[in-house]
Amino acid sequence: MDLTYTEEEEAFRAGLRAWLSRALPQLPPKPHPLDWPGRRAYDTTWQRMLYDAGYAGLHWPEAAGGRGATPTQHLIYLEETEKAGAPYVGANFVGLLHAGPTIAAEGTPGQRARWLPPVLRGDEIWCQGFSEPDAGSDLAALRTRAVRDGDDYVVTGSKIWTSHAEVADWCELLVRTDPDAPKHRGITWLALPMDTPGITVRPLRTLAGSAEFAEVFLDGVRVPVANRVGAENDGWRVTMVTLSFERGTAFVGEVVACRRTLAELAQTAKANGSWDDSALRRQLGLLNAEFTALWRLTQWNVSEAQRGGGVPGVGGSVFKLRYSHARQELFDTAARVLGPDALDLDRDLALDRLSSLSYTIAAGTSQIQRNIVAERILGLPKGR
Numbered sequence: 001m002d003l004t005y006t007e008e009e010e011a012f013r014a015g016l017r018a019w020l021s022r023a024l025p026q027l028p029p030k031p032h033p034l035d036w037p038g039r040r041a042y043d044t045t046w047q048r049m050l051y052d053a054g055y056a057g058l059h060w061p062e063a064a065g066g067r068g069a070t071p072t073q074h075l076i077y078l079e080e081t082e083k084a085g086a087p088y089v090g091a092n093f094v095g096l097l098h099a100g101p102t103i104a105a106e107g108t109p110g111q112r113a114r115w116l117p118p119v120l121r122g123d124e125i126w127c128q129g130f131s132e133p134d135a136g137s138d139l140a141a142l143r144t145r146a147v148r149d150g151d152d153y154v155v156t157g158s159k160i161w162t163s164h165a166e167v168a169d170w171c172e173l174l175v176r177t178d179p180d181a182p183k184h185r186g187i188t189w190l191a192l193p194m195d196t197p198g199i200t201v202r203p204l205r206t207l208a209g210s211a212e213f214a215e216v217f218l219d220g221v222r223v224p225v226a227n228r229v230g231a232e233n234d235g236w237r238v239t240m241v242t243l244s245f246e247r248g249t250a251f252v253g254e255v256v257a258c259r260r261t262l263a264e265l266a267q268t269a270k271a272n273g274s275w276d277d278s279a280l281r282r283q284l285g286l287l288n289a290e291f292t293a294l295w296r297l298t299q300w301n302v303s304e305a306q307r308g309g310g311v312p313g314v315g316g317s318v319f320k321l322r323y324s325h326a327r328q329e330l331f332d333t334a335a336r337v338l339g340p341d342a343l344d345l346d347r348d349l350a351l352d353r354l355s356s357l358s359y360t361i362a363a364g365t366s367q368i369q370r371n372i373v374a375e376r377i378l379g380l381p382k383g384r
Contacts, residue, residue: 064104065116
């Protein structure tokens with residue numbers, strides 16, 4: 001992996017910096033973190049600005065409407081937008097980082113033409129309907145049933161921890177189409193319009209009071225067969241493509257954000273006197289090494305994805321496993337630096353600390369990631 005930059009890449013960086021300096025002052029005021037309709041409007045406004053400037057879906061293939069940027073250009077983009085304080089994907093998270101790349105890799109030409117442009121423009125928001133109340137981390141144990149009826153599937157069941165369901169237009173939905181098949185088979189990936197009759201959305205409050213998750217109840221919901229991505233009963237393989245994006249590249253921008261937070265913590269510690277604590281200095285140094293290593297691992301994973309046709313490999317599980325714990329350690333350290341101010345929920349750091357607690361569960365628990373690393377990378381036998 002070559003970590004140096006070419007003249008072309010440095011020119012790309014300079015052009016991006018110049019555009020960011022002009023674009024960011026044009027953004028409206030940032031809404032309150034708990035105002036999800038406001039955040040949807042804010043995030044989609046930013047997405048449209050990116051689209052108009054040619055930066056939307058930067059690393060997506062040109063055939064999918066993207067710019068076909070190299071992995072290095074993609075990383076430069078993430079680094080520069082984070083350094084400039086630009087908005088992250090926010091409410092566009094599922095569409096841009098999960099559903100969109102999955103449709104680009106597995107969808108038909110008609111599906112790509114229908115769903116990808118609105119994602120890139122910020123016109124439509126997606127949510128993720130994977131987890132279920134009784135399935136836990138065993139995603140293959142899902143029970144939401146889809147029965148074929150002519151040109152439709154009739155779907156009945158429920159989903160939980162459905163990201164951004166209350167503001168979404170579409171849902172990437174996993175259903176069981178063959179209840180008699182082994183649990184990893186008989187699953188199908190559907191695109192569900194969220195305004196379809198029979199859908200009930202019940203927001204779930206997080207520890208921080210936000211409602212970016214919801215329960216979704218489906219009572220005889222009709223989904224056109226044309227909305228199926230991949231073959232019937234091949235949904236587990238399609239889902240592994242989705243999860244490889246979620247674990248492999250979806251957290252890239254957050255690594256840059258954590259490195260920035262770490263630098264801010266060091267400055268705060270020097271200002272409030274906690275820098276005199278040698279144990280704290282050692283912890284900050286260790287975290288600096290951790291996030292530097294994670295950034296290098298990110299570069300390697302993105303390069304591997306490029307060589308693999310744009311789909312991240314199982315190395316994403318190594319990254320996700322370590323990043324989840326490093327992020328928790330970072331914000332635990334932030335609490336030591338801030339003292340009582342760490343309890344102030346009007347501070348971004350306090351909210352980030354609460355959200356960090358979910359990272360060892362979200363996108364596959366740490367236990368699941370360890371199994372993937374053990375079995376698929378190290379070649380160890382499956383546990384009994």
